[in-house]
Amino acid sequence: MLGISHLLISGTAASLLLQTADPVLIAVGAIAGLLPDVDVSTSPAxxxxxxxxGYFQETMPHRSMTHSIVASAVVAIASYxxxxxxxxxxxxxxxxTIGYTFGWFADCFTRGGVEMFWPSSVRCVCPGNRNLRLKTGSNAEYFVLCILVAIALSAFSINSKGGILTQFNRLIASTSxxxxxxxxxxxxxxxxxxxxxxxxGDRSKVDGQFQIIQPNGTGFIVLEPNTNKLYKAATDPDSQIVIEQITADVSTPAITTIESVxxxxxxxxxxxSKFNRTNTNVFVTGDLSVExxxxxxxxRDPYQFKFIDASPSxxxxxxxxxxxxxxxxGDEFASGSLQVRSIVSSQ
Known part of the structure; x- marks a missing residue:
């Protein structure tokens, strides 16, 4: 199989399985797909x-140990x-690990097959009819290459927009x-x-983007960016926004931490006060006893989520x-426990 085929197969597999459009990870996966052919001196690896x-070529046949589950296990153990x-x-x-494994697994579809279960010398091939398997540099392989390019571009497009899960969410448009x-x-x-x-409150239409702060009931507590107002968006009776359709996008990097006080x-x-930091949205949850x-x-805003509910005690x-x-x-003396959710923007 051509080197470009290994690059495309392994790079695409890494992108799909990791649900990433990160060029570094895709490149690592793609290059790893070339490594199994280190048992041939004329290969890129x-x-x-x-x-x-030189060692592998003198002591082992092509597509044997380096094209096996054992080799993938060694790569996984070393990398992890x-x-x-x-x-x-x-x-x-x-x-x-993904790139390396798919790199040699693709050779199962070539005429020579691979010793997947090395040290057993039995060759794994697919399909059983030798004439239907790929021959390196053949028209059939170039046809497969065209399909791989299309799949790779689709995978990159999907993952750059949040991944398969996000696209599925857009399709079903539900809170789940x-x-x-x-x-x-x-x-x-x-x-x-x-x-x-x-x-x-007034049944006025809502059609916009809100940042999700945390789940609540059957929906979410969300922040309206322009006004910094909080709402509960759900189908529950206490919701401020009654959802008809909802989808989600993965936006900019931000680390969310929860600390107890x-x-x-x-x-x-x-x-x-120590949680008042720059580039950080901080939200407090908990119960306090006061006098x-x-x-x-x-x-008091009946149209906004009631994030503070208080009595004299x-x-x-x-x-x-x-x-x-x-x-x-801030000036009240109190006793109790709090959870502080910090959303730290990295951009």
Missing amino acids: GKVFPWIS GTAVFIPQFIPIASAL GVQGVYNSSGSTHKIVANIKGVRA FVEDQVVGEAI DFDTSVLP SIKLEAAPLKVVMKFL
Whole structure:
């Protein structure tokens, strides 16, 4: 099989299985697809590693040990073993393992086949009829190349727009699809919801983009970027936006962290002021016990999500913006536990 075929097959496999359009990961996967042919001195891998190629060529037949499950296991152990000490290497380790495996597996469709279960010398081929298998440089292989190019371009296009899950979510336009996108990418990226529906208060139409802050009931607490107002978008009775259709897009990189804070007869502002950081949206959830709290000072907007619910003796917070908490509760003495959700933008 031609080197370009290995590059396309392995690069496309890495893109599809990792659901990525990252050119580095795709390139790693593609190049890894050439490595099994290190057992031939005339191959690209053989020319780069002539001493390794010379050893394999003298001691083993072509497409034997380097084209086997054993070889893939060795590559996986070596790459993921490195990732144990360098966690950032995990995506590259995955691309390397996927690319290498698909690189030799593609040769099952050639006339010579591969010794997939090495050290067994039995050759695995597909299909069984030798005349239907690919011959290197044949018209049939070039036809397959054209198909691979189309698949590769489609995979890159899909993954550059958020991956297969995002595209499926767009198709079904339901909260379950959005939940799947949020679960898979919400910890590393901002998730933007495209919502069509009506406002529960006045039944006015809603058709716009909102940033998802966190799930709530059957829907989500969302932030309107232009106004910085929070809403619950769902089909629940307490929703401010009643959803008719909803899809989600994976937006810019942003790391979401959740930290616990315990307040023990302490000024609330002092306990949470450390979370007031630049390029960070911070939301506070939890329950506090207070004494003689004046509830009349709290903001009241019937069209917005009620993120602070208070009585003279207790305060319940849910996705309350940090700045609002600092403004209205910052000087209060309280006891209780809080969870602070920080969404840190990297762009």
